[in-house]
Amino acid sequence: MTVALFTLGGTISMAGRAAGSVGVVARLTGRDLTAAVPGLADLGEEIEIHDVEAMPSSSLTFAQVLEVVDAASRAVAAGARGVVVSQGTDSLEETAYLADLVWPHPEPFVVTGAMRNPTLAGPDGPANLLAAARVGRRDLGGLVVLDDEIHAARWVRKQHSTSTSTFGSRDVGALGQVIEGRVRVLVRPDRPAPLPWPDAGRLAARRVALHVVSLEDDGAQLDGLADTHDGLVVAGFGVGHVPATMAPRLGALAERIPVVLTSRTGGGSVLSHTYGAVGSEVDLLSRGLVNGGLLDPYKARVLLRLLVAAGADRAAIAEAFATRG
Numbered sequence: 414m415t416v417a418l419f420t421l422g423g424t425i426s427m428a429g430r431a432a433g434s435v436g437v438v439a440r441l442t443g444r445d446l447t448a449a450v451p452g453l454a455d456l457g458e459e460i461e462i463h464d465v466e467a468m469p470s471s472s473l474t475f476a477q478v479l480e481v482v483d484a485a486s487r488a489v490a491a492g493a494r495g496v497v498v499s500q501g502t503d504s505l506e507e508t509a510y511l512a513d514l515v516w517p518h519p520e521p522f523v524v525t526g527a528m529r530n531p532t533l534a535g536p537d538g539p540a541n542l543l544a545a546a547r548v549g550r551r552d553l554g555g556l557v558v559l560d561d562e563i564h565a566a567r568w569v570r571k572q573h574s575t576s577t578s579t580f581g582s583r584d585v586g587a588l589g590q591v592i593e594g595r596v597r598v599l600v601r602p603d604r605p606a607p608l609p610w611p612d613a614g615r616l617a618a619r620r621v622a623l624h625v626v627s628l629e630d631d632g633a634q635l636d637g638l639a640d641t642h643d644g645l646v647v648a649g650f651g652v653g654h655v656p657a658t659m660a661p662r663l664g665a666l667a668e669r670i671p672v673v674l675t676s677r678t679g680g681g682s683v684l685s686h687t688y689g690a691v692g693s694e695v696d697l698l699s700r701g702l703v704n705g706g707l708l709d710p711y712k713a714r715v716l717l718r719l720l721v722a723a724g725a726d727r728a729a730i731a732e733a734f735a736t737r738g
């Protein structure tokens with residue numbers, strides 16, 4: 414059996430130094446990475462290596478991720494029993510969700526990375542790569558595997574800036590674990606049908622902003638946003654609240670572009686009919702904002718960009734968030 418490995422850079426591959434710099438940069442290839450994994454050969458799988466990029470994940474784009482998904486799709490169509498993508502952890506929760514939204518196959522699409530680079534004591538990359546390669550369970554969609562935990566791309570968040578156990582899924586927990594090399598899947602989430610493949614040109618032309626609400630925020634920086642952006646995700650307080658002074662601005666924006674309401678808390682859902690003050694969820698939804706449900710602001714932005722690129726109207730966007738949010 415074959416596992417297709419796509420490498421995009423990130424800490425897992427950072428063992429080089431740029432001239433005149435003290436910091437590490439991505440340098441290692443897929444061959445280097447796999448050679449550093451004790452036990453990988455014992456899996457009896459052929460690892461088909463595709464070195465795509467060697468960059469920090471903070472600079473990845475939607476287009477680059479979709480190119481990898483497309484190439485991974487071809488690898489699976491050619492017989493690979495699964496896909497592993499190694500990349501930086503910074504944007505991993507977004508890239509994995511983007512892949513999950515469009516991944517059309519039952520074969521697993523597993524994203525992994527590392528928190529300690531290979532020049533440090535105890536680098537976690539080799540163990541993460543080995544665990545990711547072991548995961549062959551079908552019909553789970555996009556997965557994130559680090560620290561011997563298997564997370565759904567839909568739920569996972571990077572929760573700590575340096576810890577090797579940074580990835581967690583607060584609302585549902587991990588779907589499974591890798592225990593003594595054995596993959597144990599404990600929870601199988603419902604998986605909505607994949608979205609249609611995005612048109613590259615339309616996707617590149619669509620911009621979606623994210624605004625995190627904070628104390629005494631009147632939203633003045635949102636003025637003119639509808640002239641430059643095609644959608645907005647608002648990360649509101651708590652269950653989806655903003656200062657009263659911001660509410661009319663958001664309502665005016667929602668008349669021109671889709672505005673999705675999410676929570677900045679990192680867990681739980683936006684509500685729909687509990688609080689009635691100006692700036693509360695009831696007020697904002699009545700002004701035309703779309704309820705983002707349980708989707709966190711970063712993942713909501715990924716979904717909204719695909720939807721606006723597909724030309725979805727407000728009703729279709731609300732329906733998509735009702736299904737996936």
Ligand code: DAS
Binds near residue numbers: 422468470500501528
């Ligand atoms: N350098 C960061 C990145 O590429 C961190 C990491 O790789 O984990 O995302």
